[in-house]
Amino acid sequence: MIQGIGASAGVAIGKAFVLPNWEWSLPDTQVNAVDLANEFERLYEGIRTSKDEIEFIKREFREIVGPEESSIFDAHLAILDDPVFMSEIRGIIERQYKAAEVAVKEAIDHFVAMFDLLDDEYMKERAVDIKDVGNRLLKHLLGAPEVILPSDTQPYILVAKELSPSQLAHLNPTYVLGIVTMMGGKTSHSSIMARALGIPLVAGLENKLVNPIQTGDMLVLDGETGAVQLHPDETTVIKFASMRDKQHKKREQLEQLATVEAITKDGVTLRLVGNISSVKELNLAQKYGAEGVGLFRTEFLYMDRNTFPTEEEQFEVYKLVAEKVGSSTVVIRTLDIGGDKHLDYFQLPEEQNPFLGYRAIRISLDRKDMFKTQLTAIMRASAYGNVKMMFPMISSVDEVQAAKAMLDEVKEELEQRGIPFNRNMPVGIMIEVPAAVMIADLLAEEVDFFSIGTNDLVQYVLAVDRMNEQIAHMYHPYHPAVLRMIRMTVEAARNAGIDVSVCGEMAADERSLPLWLELGISELSMSPQALLRVKHRALNTVASDARRVAVACFRNRTSSETEEQLGAFSERSGATLGANGESKEKTS
Ligand code: PEP
Ligand code: MG
DSSP states (O other): OEEOEEEEOOEEEEEEEEOOOOOOOOOOOBOOGGGHHHHHHHHHHHHHHHHHHHHHHHHHHHHHHOHHHHTHHHHHHHHHTOHHHHHHHHHHHHHHOBOHHHHHHHHHHHHHHHHHHSSOHHHHHHHHHHHHHHHHHHHHHHTOOOOOOOOSSSOEEEEESSOOHHHHHHOOTTTEEEEEESSOOTTSHHHHHHHHHTOOEEEOOTTTOSSOOOTTOEEEEETTTTEEEESOOHHHHHHHHHHHHHHHHHHHHHHTTTTSOOBOTTSOBOEEEEEESSHHHHHHHHHTTOOEEEEEETHHHHSSSSSOOOHHHHHHHHHHHHHHHTTSEEEEEOOOOBTTBOBTTBOOOOOSOGGGSSOTHHHHHHSHHHHHHHHHHHHHHGGGSEEEEEESSOOOHHHHHHHHHHHHHHHHHHHHHTOOOOTTOOEEEEEOSHHHHHTHHHHHTTOSEEEEOHHHHHHHHHTOOTTOGGGGGGOOTTOHHHHHHHHHHHHHHHHHTOEEEEOSGGGGOGGGHHHHHHHTOOEEEEOHHHHHHHHHHHHTOOHHHHHHHHHHHHHOSSHHHHHHHHHHHHHHTSOOOOSTTSOOOOOO
8 A cells, every 4th residue: 555645535446547747848949039029929829828728717617616716727827927937938038049938948947946945835836836837838839739638438546747726627527536646735726626626636646656657557545544556456446445435325324414403412502613715615514504604714715816805805705605694603704814824915024933923913913904904894794694703813902902993993984984884793803822811811801702723722832833744743632731721711701701612623523522512612613524524423422421521531631541532432422424535624
């Protein structure tokens, strides 16, 4: 068995189709000075055709997976308008008298090599985008044919060195059983798109194969664990087929719970709501029975575009979400960029410790123009449903007061403009920084609710970077320090009489349920994919038994004891459904 990176969950069994390398080797063609104008004309024509083609793919892809994933192609269009990339190409033609295609190839190689050198996954991904766009441009300059994928044959497992978003967009999901790539990882655009399409994907097999995979080779893969087997024997195929069938069956069983109330065997009711970052995810959350939205990560509205979204653009999305949740509620979190989340058009400073740096509310309070636009758009949407607003990464009372003061200004301005809004819209904060836990009593006097962001809380309490694979084994949500922090937050909220919920990944881990039941937390917000699994666990749990286990967990001295006890209780409370076949929530 070969071990890659599980990037999109699900099991696939089938024959490989190996995508030919889309690499061009070109003769170093020179042109005469008099022909330079002609080369520029060819270049501009190639750019125009490439743009038309990208626009077309974007429209097509939007139909399949929705506007957010298809907006990856906006980044591609932006590359073709990028002054640095374009001036590099023009410079090579002009100064070295090279043919347009040679200049494009050299410019791609130059930027790809530059980004590849950086020890930063995000920048490496930009290299993939440049290669993808550059190859498209080359294809037009050379009049070369498109790589033909087998779409009218038997379903296949696509094998590629790396898969660009354009190539993925061309795939017909009905024929693609799974994908294996040599490069890439969980956060690559192709992996994000594969998850949206529900295609299992294992990435990062570079240097792990003794023999290269050939078209027609039999393969099995598990996109959850990252396991791949080339030429599997019959026993392995049977094993994977049974895993795949079980996953499909579990999924079907779970889907029947969508309309069932989340209530424990002894009558404790939970409110399961969704974490979303787009309207499409809201649709999914509603399909899986979410009773509202506990966290709308708005930063995804700001990504894969060239400029900040306008008040009007944001308002339209927030309003749509507010209307779609109807009588239930949506918690809209203000922009949380920085850390690992970047915007192409907003230069963040180089930082030694980005997660401890210029991030979230710190940026918003610094960039008042941008913040005010967002606050205005959210306030306007509050007239169309049950909207709540939430500020991320709060670490002091001053920050909350400053944000609220800006909100007051926004309210005044809206009043003057005669635009309707809900004057009493609840305002809350994420509790995800240890300082906020320690002053939770003071913060509770300032806001209407708390939402515990365990993804960041765990990393900040334990000083374990949530993105660092090397110390991933130290990232312990069940560490006694984390559990104490959570309990302190709940106690402060309770004393102040405000609501508290959990929206980090811990809420999506059904084993944690006893902790929430003991603490009296009834609202849990999680990725749409986790909703039914957690509901299933709640339906099979006796709350009074669960509380007894939790009491012991809160006394434990180590995370492993708690993990063991919660795991054992989970097993006892009915068949464990696990996360097979369901993609995990993005924790960034
Ligand atoms: C969290 O930190 O737990 C959280 C929900 O926010 P994000 O994962 O977006 O940082
Ligand atoms: Mg967070």
